[in-house]
Amino acid sequence: MAFPDEMAMLMSIKLLWPFMRWPDDYLAERETAGSEVDCMFVRDPSEVTDEQWATADALISTPDPVSEGEMDKLAKCRIFVTPKVGFDNIDLKKYAACGIPVCHVPDYGTQDVADHAMGLLLGLMKGINRYDNQARKDPRGNWRAMDHPLALRLSVAKMGIVGLGRIGTAMTLRCKAFGMDVSFFDPYKSNGSDLALGIKRSESLEQIFAESDIISLHVPLNTETRDMITAEVLSHAKPGLVLINAARGEVVDIDALHDAMKSGQIGGAGLDVLPEEPASLDRALIKAWHEEQDWIRDRLLITPHSAFYTPQSLYDMRTKGITVALKYLRTGRLENCVNEAFLTGSFRK
DSSP states (O other), X not given: OOOHHHXXXXXXXXXXXTTOOSOTTOHHHHHHHOTTSEEEEOSSGGGOOHHHHHHOSEEEOSSOOSOGGGGGGOSSOOEEEESXXXXXXXXXXXXXXXXXXXXXXXXXXXXXXXXXXXXXXXXXHTTHHHHHHHHHHOTTTTOSXXXXXXXXXXXXXXXXXXXXXXXXXXXXXXHHHTTOEEEEEOTTSOTTHHHHHTOEEOSSHHHHHHHOSEEEEOOOOSTTTTTOXXXXXXHTSOTTEEXXXXXXXXXXXXXXXXXXXXXXXXXEEEESOOSSSSOOXXXXXXXXXXXXXXXXXXXXXXXXXXXXXXXXXXXXXHHHHHHHHHHHHHHOXXXXXXXXXXXXXXXXX
């Protein structure tokens, strides 16, 4: 049982969701925060009152809810948590300048995204979408195994993982379970990462594309990775390579991918993310897929940025950010901070 002074301290904690996107009951959030924490849920930042901005000890939001000119509204805020993996839409320096650490939740969908990437891979390599489409058109006449353009026994396939973080590692383990020969490219992973997982290291994008039958991308979006997969990189691909992207759409030059698929250099692609979302029919690749043009049929799978989704991952997304915020507010322990490089040490008290 908390002593009166301790209880008063706990009761003083206020968490503000200025851009709340989940259902109205907020049961998951309230149960995780506990009855002693004041949770303030608002649907749109324009509806947040001056008092709510001023008294919030923490912000929890997927987009950045505060413009640079409005940062003085956050009189007490000590931490901003974005409850997702990506943080490319948050102005990290802006919060650091005010002594506010920005943290994310990198583990809420690790298994789910890896499962989805594996599903895209299997759907293409085993022709699952092709067989389903053909059987639906003629259930009797097409009731047979047939050639499909990407068929390859997975146990003889060479698999390339680009980005060996949490999701890349989870994808590696899934591919190894299918008996695949796995290599990775990640210049930021220390020596021995390959030995720990029983895989091989590639020294460049060009090398891993040239040697792999399948590539799966698992990198964050930043200045280094934006348009990382260019026409030049794709030109090094092993003919017929299958590309999986469940990371960020802007990592791949989608117009270059269109050209590489049309020439046959790239055999197929499974995309859960696109450079513009929802999908833009102004892109030649999306237009060809939408119109089911003959040359691309059964070679491209697109899902609507849904790799992260399961009821379990959604629950984790709604609750893990609260845990990160409260741990810092109560103990000073900072987890998953992504703007640490910009913080000068003058954290808000």
